[in-house]
Amino acid sequence: MRKILLLLLCTATLGLASCKKEVIVDPGLPNETIETIIAPSAWVSINGGETLTTTISFPELDAPTFLNDGLIVALYPDNSVAEYRGMPFTYNGLAYSYTARRGSITVDIETSGDNNLIPTRPVVPIGLRVTIVTSTLRN
Secondary structure, rough: HHHHHHHHHHHHHHHHOOOOOOOOOOOOOOOOOEEEEEEEOOOOOHHOEEEEEEEEOOOOOOHHHHHHHHEEEEEOOOOOOOOOOEEOOOEEOOOEEEEEEOOOEEEEEEEEEOOOOOOOOOOOEEEEEEEEEOEEEEE
């Protein structure tokens, strides 16, 4: 009886000692950054010249992405300075903002309250950077 009990105890000890803790590394959800250029000819003047607007096609903003994920939208307003500015922001007295829709992003440049300051169409291409932060919508 002792031999059988000792054999069962050794088997159980050996079985428990051989278990390994498995570490699963979640690579996370991949974020995606997309850069594009807004040509000077893409800007349209509206609201009596108080707003410049352009709409950029973004097929990456499909229905699931639009509903679940977050966006970080930044603009490169001055090509002589190597920096992106996260929108919305005010620069040289003009307010920059964006509106995201399924399939597109609209960028607006408007007066920031100074009635004497009218936005002029950029004469150089402006860089646009959109980062899609992948997420899961929690209900």
